[in-house]
Each structure stands twice: as structure tokens, then as C-alpha cells.
Amino acid sequence: MSAVQDSSKRGLITISIMLATIMQAVDTTIANVALPNMQGSMSATSEQIAWVLTSYIVAAAVMTPMTGYLSAIIGRKRLFVISVIGFTLSSVLCGVAVSLEQLVFFRLLQGVFGAGLVPLSQAVLLDTYPKEKHGSAMAIWGVGVMVGPILGPTMGGYLTEYYNWRWVFLINVPVGLLALGGILAFVEETKLEKRRFDLFGFSLIGLAIGALQLMLDRGQGEDWFASGEIILECIVAVLFIYLFVVHMMTAKQPFIEPELFKDRNLVIGLVFIFIVGVILLATLALLPPFLQNLMGFPVITTGEILAPRGIGSMCSMLIVGRLINRVDVRYLVGFGLLLTAVSLFEMGQFNLYISPSDVVRTGIIQGLGLGFVFVPLSTVTFSTLEPRLRTEATAMFSLMRNIGSSIGISIMVTLASRFAQTNHAVLGESLTLFRIPVKQQITDVALTEGPAVAIAQLNAELSRQAAAIGYLNDFQIMAWMALLSIPLLIFFRVEKNVENAQTA
Numbered sequence: 214m215s216a217v218q219d220s221s222k223r224g225l226i227t228i229s230i231m232l233a234t235i236m237q238a239v240d241t242t243i244a245n246v247a248l249p250n251m252q253g254s255m256s257a258t259s260e261q262i263a264w265v266l267t268s269y270i271v272a273a274a275v276m277t278p279m280t281g282y283l284s285a286i287i288g289r290k291r292l293f294v295i296s297v298i299g300f301t302l303s304s305v306l307c308g309v310a311v312s313l314e315q316l317v318f319f320r321l322l323q324g325v326f327g328a329g330l331v332p333l334s335q336a337v338l339l340d341t342y343p344k345e346k347h348g349s350a351m352a353i354w355g356v357g358v359m360v361g362p363i364l365g366p367t368m369g370g371y372l373t374e375y376y377n378w379r380w381v382f383l384i385n386v387p388v389g390l391l392a393l394g395g396i397l398a399f400v401e402e403t404k405l406e407k408r409r410f411d412l413f414g415f416s417l418i419g420l421a422i423g424a425l426q427l428m429l430d431r432g433q434g435e436d437w438f439a440s441g442e443i444i445l446e447c448i449v450a451v452l453f454i455y456l457f458v459v460h461m462m463t464a465k466q467p468f469i470e471p472e473l474f475k476d477r478n479l480v481i482g483l484v485f486i487f488i489v490g491v492i493l494l495a496t497l498a499l500l501p502p503f504l505q506n507l508m509g510f511p512v513i514t515t516g517e518i519l520a521p522r523g524i525g526s527m528c529s530m531l532i533v534g535r536l537i538n539r540v541d542v543r544y545l546v547g548f549g550l551l552l553t554a555v556s557l558f559e560m561g562q563f564n565l566y567i568s569p570s571d572v573v574r575t576g577i578i579q580g581l582g583l584g585f586v587f588v589p590l591s592t593v594t595f596s597t598l599e600p601r602l603r604t605e606a607t608a609m610f611s612l613m614r615n616i617g618s619s620i621g622i623s624i625m626v627t628l629a630s631r632f633a634q635t636n637h638a639v640l641g642e643s644l645t646l647f648r649i650p651v652k653q654q655i656t657d658v659a660l661t662e663g664p665a666v667a668i669a670q671l672n673a674e675l676s677r678q679a680a681a682i683g684y685l686n687d688f689q690i691m692a693w694m695a696l697l698s699i700p701l702l703i704f705f706r707v708e709k710n711v712e713n714a715q716t717a
Contacts, residue, residue: 222399223341223342225395225398225399226337226341226395226399226400227338227341227350227353228395229391229392229394229395229396229398229399229400230293230333230334230337230338230392230395230396230400231334231353231354231356231357232388232389232391232392232395233293233296233297233300233330233334233389233392233396234330234331234334234354234357234358234361235357235361235388236300236330236385236388236389236392237300237327237330237331237361238331238357238358238361238362238365239361239362239364239365239368240269240304240323240327240365240385241269241361241362241365242361242362242363242365242366242369242497243365243366243368243369243372243381244265244266244269244320244369244381244382245266245365245366245369246366246369246370246373246501246512246516247369247372247373247378247381248262248263248265248266250373250377250378251265251316251378254378255312255313255316257313261313262313263430263434264313264317265316265317265320266320266430267426267427267430267431268317268318268320268321268324269320269321269323269324269327270324270426270430270615270619271321271324271422271423271426271427271430272320272321272322272323272324272325272328273324273325273327273328273615274324274328274422274423274425274426274612274615274616274619275328275419275422275423275426276324276325276328276329277328277329277332277608277611277612277615278415278418278419278422278468278469278608278609278612279328279329279415279608280292280328280329280332280333280604280605280607280608281469281470281604281605281606281608282408282410282415282468282605283329284329284333284336284403284604285405285406285408285604286405286406286407286408286410287405288402288403288404288405289333289336289337289400289402289403289604290396290400290401290402290403291402292329292333293329293330293333293334293337293396293400294393294396294397295326296326296327296328296329296330296333297326297330297389297392297393297396298326298389298393299322299325299326300323300326300327300330300385300389301385301386301389301390301393303319303320303322303323303326304323304382304383304385304386304389305382305383305386306319306322307319307320307323307379307382308379308380308381308382308383309379329608331358331607331611332604332607332608332610332611333604333607334354334357335351335354335591335607335610335611336603336604336607337400338350338351338353338354339595339600339603339607340600340603344596345538347592347595347596349534349535349537351534351587351588351589351591351592352530352531352533352534352537352588353530353534354591355526355530355584355587355588355591356526356527356530358587362493362494362497363497363519363520363522363523363526363580364520364523366497366501366515366516366519367516367517367519367520368381368384368516369381369516370512370513370515370516371513371516372384373512374512374513408466409466411464411466411467411468413460413464414457414460414461414464414467414468414469415468417453417456417457417460418453418454418457418468418469420449420453421449421450421452421453421454421457422450422612422616424446424447424449424450424453425446425450425454425616425619426619427446428443428446428447428450429619429620429622429623430619430623431443431446432623432627433623433626433627433630437627469605469609470602470605472599472602473598473602473605473606473609476597476598476602476606477597477704477705477706478593478594478595478596478597478598478705478706479594479595479597479598479606479609481594481701481704481705482590482591482593482594482595482610482705483594483609483610483613484698484701485546485586485590485594485698485701486590486594486610486613486614486617487613487614487616487617488617488694488695488698489583489586489587489590489614489617490613490614490615490616490617490618490621491617491618491620491621491625491691491694492553492557492583492621492691492694492695493583493618494617494618494621494622495618495621495622495624495625495687495691496557496560496579496688496691497519498622498625498626499625499626499629499684499687499688500515500519500572501515501519503563503681503684504518504572506680507565507677507680507681507684508565510569514569518569518572518573518576519572519576521573521576521577521580522576522577522579522580523580524577524580525576525577525578525579525580525581525584526580526581526583526584526587527580527584528580528581528584529549529580529581529582529583529584529585530584530587530588532584532585533545533584533585533588533589534588537588537589537592541707542589542590542592542593542705542707543589543593543702543703543705543707545585545586545588545589546585546586546589546590546593546702547699547702548582548585549581549582549583549584549585549586549587549589550582550586550695550696550698550699551582551695551696551699552578552579552581552582552585553579553582553583553586553692553695554582554692554693554695554696555578555582555692556575556576556578556579556582557579557688557689557691557692557695558688558689558692559575559578560575560579560685560688560692561685561686561688561689561692562685563681563684563685563688564681565677565678565681582695591610593705593707594606594610595607596707597706621691625687625690625691628683628686628687628690629680629683629684629686629687630683631683632682632683632686632687633676633679633680633682633683634679636678636679636680636682636683637675637676637679640675640678640679641675
């Protein structure tokens, strides 16, 4: 596809594929806040309704590596069209589902068809824009990928509160139709390739990713390695990942090209996007329960407080889209990681009496930081890669971001729970009747409501404070992750010809 030929319709191509990207990115988090309403509507238990999220995550993770192969044999445009149609139709089916089994199955279909939307959109943009404009293209693409998951809970909260949980899925219909029309009209088809399908390789990676995602999603509820199911899933994941790597390095036509991992920038970029996935989605997973369960904020207020984080990301991406032509991308990524770490360290100093403005301010700073990371990272990761490998590489990029998100959420939620237990024990040692404030509190409540109520209230407040400190410990861990990843930037190779092209 020639970037010069497409210059007249570049804007229309961008709008079309960004609609598809935003639709898929928002859908990764929009259903979370509607789960309680779905649970009541479907008469399901908490564990059963969780499969609405799990089925989507597992299906999308397993199918993401297929994007490169399918794009090669049927054409990127055709695959894009099939993905948008399938995602839109499955969204309608989710919206009209009348049983839990139907909803879980249709969410699985959503994951299957939605898996390729983000990597396909990134590959199309990289081919549509000339190399010196890749930074600006990734800035536009990053807005959808990064802001979508942030705005998802806010949109889901409004739709569930004022309409019905079914609109969480039905809202995709007009967006999907607009994206489909634009892709059919403006996106050009790629040349087809003759490639043998490596069924054995796909089976290995599919089983490995599926087992890993199930382990991460169900680990906390099953008490991790105290559960035989989790142990089995861990063994399957490790074993099949090992077998896949061996197969990939020895097969004549493996499912994933080993040549991808010879590109140093791509490998380092995959490590960084994994870290970004951990920080972005884990923070978004921790803040809602912190604000709702511990501080008592309603769902809509929580969404409104978190939304400015997306504004921060959009602003920084627009800024970095211009700076990337003048500044070494490594400095931009480093600055973004530093901003992110600063915001997380400040969040690590929160307490249960902070104002909403404190959450908004730190959220904007973190959004700014992640925007400075994401755009130059997306640019430098593919800067030295052969164009023919782009679709497969963008699929790996999306896969690593999603795996980072899953691992980050699982580990941080587990750590928050464990920290809360430890903090409860440590803080409880200080609550003795020899401390005047404690004695006064128990005495005052006991006189009016009885000793049992006094002890219960004291324990409830102790549990609340212990849980809050657990969240703060998580924020500090992620801050150190951001800081300690900065030295890895020296391994990126920024070629002189690329820099000259950018500054031209």
C-alpha cells in the first residue's frame, strides 16, 4: 500500500479504523460496571457472571496471534471487514441475550472477532502514513487504545444507570456500521501470501495463553495454588509455552515468524508495552473499589473522577505527536515513565479522607505520563522492522499489552488482599484499652449501643484502614516498576536515517 497514493484519503482511513479501535478498546472495560445488573437480570452467582468477562478475555487473547496469519492468506482489508461485522453482530447478540449461557457464548464470539481490530488498525496506519509521520499516526492510534479502557467504566456507568445494561453492548452498533462503511470505501487490500497453517503451533500457543488467562482470572477466587485447578492451569501454561518456543525455533513454517524476535527494537518494545499494560489496567482495576468500597463514592461519581485521566492521555499524545519529530524517542518515553512514577508515588500517599480533586490531579498526571510513553514506544518499536512483518508484530504488541494487563490486575488485586490481612494484624496490635482514644471510642459506643456493637465498629474501621494501606502499597510497587524500567531505554536502537527522516 503506497502512502503517497493514499494521501488524499488518509484522514478518512484514519477515522474509519479509529472507530473500530475505540469500539474494541472501550469494550474491554465497559461491561465491568454493569456486572451487578447483569447478575440480577440473569439470576447468576458472582462466580457465574464473572465468565462474562473471562470468556471475552480468553477468546481475545487466544485469537490475537492469528491476526498475522489470517491477514496474509485472506487479505488485511477482508479480515478487518469480517472482524468489524462479527464484532458488531456479536454485540447485538450480547444485548439481546436471555440467559447466562447465551451471554457468555456471545461474549466469547466478541472476543474472537475483536482480537484483530487493534493490531489491524495499527498496521493499516503504519502503512498509510509515510515513515516520517509514523509518530503522528501512532499518536492518533494511541488515543483510541489508551483512552478507550479509561472511558469504558464511565460510559458503562451512565448507560447502566440511566438506560439498561444491554446498552453497554448495543452502543457498538452505530459505531460498527460507520467503521465498516469507511473501511469498505477507503482501505486498500494487501497482497495475499501462500502460507501453510501451523495447526500444531497454534494449538500450543492457544492452549498456553488460554490456560494462563484462566489461571490469572480465577486465581484470586480459588486461592491461587491452594487450588488444584490453578496448579493444573499453571503447569499447562508453562509447559505449552516452552513447547511452542521449541517448535517455533525448529519448524520450517512456524505459526509465528522467529524473525520477529531478531529485531531488537521489537523485543524491547514488547517488554515495555507489557509494563504499560500492568500499570494502566491494574491502576484502573484498583481505583474503583478503593473509591466505592472504602470511600463510599457512587458508581457514576467514580467514573467522573476517573475520566480526566483519559483527557491527560489525549493531551500528551497530541503534544508528543509533534515533539517526536524533534526529540529522541527514548527521552520522551523516559519522561513519560518518570511522570507515571511520580503520580503513583503520590497515590501511594493517599488516605481515606482525600478529596476527589486529589484523585483527578494524580490521574491527569498519570494520563500525561502514559501518553508520553505510548506514542514514541509504538513508533520506535516498529521503526527497524520489515514492513511485511508489521501485522504479525502489531498482533504480538497487542497480545503483550493484554497479557501484561491480566497479570498486573491479578497480581495487584492479590497483593492488595494479602497486604490488607497483614496490615489488619499489625494495626490490631495497637488497638488496646491502654490507649486512651481506643478506650474512649469503645466506651462512648458501648454506652449507647452495647459492647458488641462497639467492638464491631472498631473492627470495621480497622479493616477499612488496613485495606486502604494495601491499595497504597500496590501503587508504590507500580511506581517502582515504572522507575526501574527506565534504564532499559538504552537498548533501543534509533538509527541516524530514521532520526533524519523525522526531523526533515
